[in-house]
Amino acid sequence: MTDETVTEPLGPVTTLATPIRLDFEFTPGVAQSRFLRGLEQGKFMGQRCPKCGKVYVPSRGSCPTDGVPTTEDVELANVGTVTTYCVVNVPFAGQSIEIPYICAQVLLDGANLSFMGLIQEIPTDEIRMGMRVEAVWVEREELKPSLASVRYFRPSGEPDADYETFKEYL
Amino acid sequence: MPESEALHASHRLEYPYSRSVGPVIGAFLTGLREGRLLGVRGAGGSVIVPPTEYDPTTGGDTGEMVEVGPGGVVESWAWVSHPLPKHPLPSPFAWALIRLDGADTALLHAVDSGGPDQLASGDRVTVRFRPAAERIGAMADIESFVPQGGAPR
Ligand SMILES: [Zn+2]
Numbered sequence: 001m002t003d004e005t006v007t008e009p010l011g012p013v014t015t016l017a018t019p020i021r022l023d024f025e026f027t028p029g030v031a032q033s034r035f036l037r038g039l040e041q042g043k044f045m046g047q048r049c050p051k052c053g054k055v056y057v058p059s060r061g062s063c064p065t066d067g068v069p070t071t072e073d074v075e076l077a078n079v080g081t082v083t084t085y086c087v088v089n090v091p092f093a094g095q096s097i098e099i100p101y102i103c104a105q106v107l108l109d110g111a112n113l114s115f116m117g118l119i120q121e122i123p124t125d126e127i128r129m130g131m132r133v134e135a136v137w138v139e140r141e142e143l144k145p146s147l148a149s150v151r152y153f154r155p156s157g158e159p160d161a162d163y164e165t166f167k168e169y170l
Numbered sequence: 171m172p173e174s175e176a177l178h179a180s181h182r183l184e185y186p187y188s189r190s191v192g193p194v195i196g197a198f199l200t201g202l203r204e205g206r207l208l209g210v211r212g213a214g215g216s217v218i219v220p221p222t223e224y225d226p227t228t229g230g231d232t233g234e235m236v237e238v239g240p241g242g243v244v245e246s247w248a249w250v251s252h253p254l255p256k257h258p259l260p261s262p263f264a265w266a267l268i269r270l271d272g273a274d275t276a277l278l279h280a281v282d283s284g285g286p287d288q289l290a291s292g293d294r295v296t297v298r299f300r301p302a303a304e305r306i307g308a309m310a311d312i313e314s315f316v317p318q319g320g321a322p323r
Contacts, residue, residue: 010203012196012197012200013191013196013199013200013203013307014190014191014196015188015189015190015191016188016189016191016199016307016308017186017187017188017308018187018188018189019184019185019186019187020184020185020187021182021183021184021185022182022183022184023180023181023182024180024181024182024183025178025179025180025181026178026179026180026181027176027177027178028176028177028178029176030175030176032177033175033176033177036177037177093186094186145177
């Protein structure tokens with residue numbers, strides 16, 4: 001900066017940025033690593049409980065009801081049902097998606113556990129419980145062992161699922 | 171899948187807080203941005219640096235801002251052999267309590283003395299600000315203090 005530089009006079013300091021930061025080395029464990037490696041291949045991998053037969057996705061490696069290890073790997077469908085949802089209208093720090101957007105619990109066909117997904121390609125006032133959706137993945141070469149490999153879910157065009165088929169998962 | 175095949179990744183959890191500083195600390199930080207060290211007049215005429223909104227002995231309001239430094243005296247210090255990323259200096263330095271000229275209390279900051287054998291309590295140091303264009307009104311506007319005269323002993 002030279003002496004010729006003309007800058008607007010700065011006002012008094014009124015705020016101070018005080019970020020708090022924690023750096024972790026995160027290990028998802030063997031069971032969730034399997035799920036993440038499935039995402040890297042463009043598929044949803046779950047695990048079935050040998051006792052009650054429920055399929056968990058992502059699996060934590062054991063059945064929370066029976067307390068036994070889940071050993072059988074199950075590949076799940078690319079389609080599922082919106083069990084419940086939320087339309088996000090509130091901006092927040094670090095937001096990466098343009099508001100409003102839909103955040104939904106998606107129950108993949110063949111799974112007994114729903115997980116959270118972004119719903120796109122539909123006006124936010126048309127989302128509904130029971131809507132059938134399909135996963136839209138990133139390009140093949142961009143697949144990573146991360147949920148970021150799933151860009152979002154979009155309506156699959158199938159008729160809505162009957163409430164009876166997903167009421168247990170709310 | 172063998173255990174060794176479990177994934178791992180670095181993960182940063184960060185909250186971007188900002189806090190309002192109030193009129194007194196605000197004036198202090200504004201001073202730093204301008205390359206000046208400011209204290210505040212407390213009860214009985216003592217000068218408190220860094221300034222507070224209240225007098226620590228009486229609890230009453232503090233008064234006018236007073237310019238202090240840029241030199242001062244090291245009251246005590248501890249050597250940091252292995253600085254961390256969040257520390258003010260990348261090379262080994264001392265955390266020191268520095269009583270600035272004109273102040274009655276000590277300010278905690280880094281002293282870049284070159285080595286622990288080149289610093290002693292009672293030594294005179296002087297402030298080293300960051301370049302004006304880099305100063306934002308924060309404690310880090312002071313890069314460090316250095317032995318007065320600059321030359322290591
Ligand atoms: Zn079970």
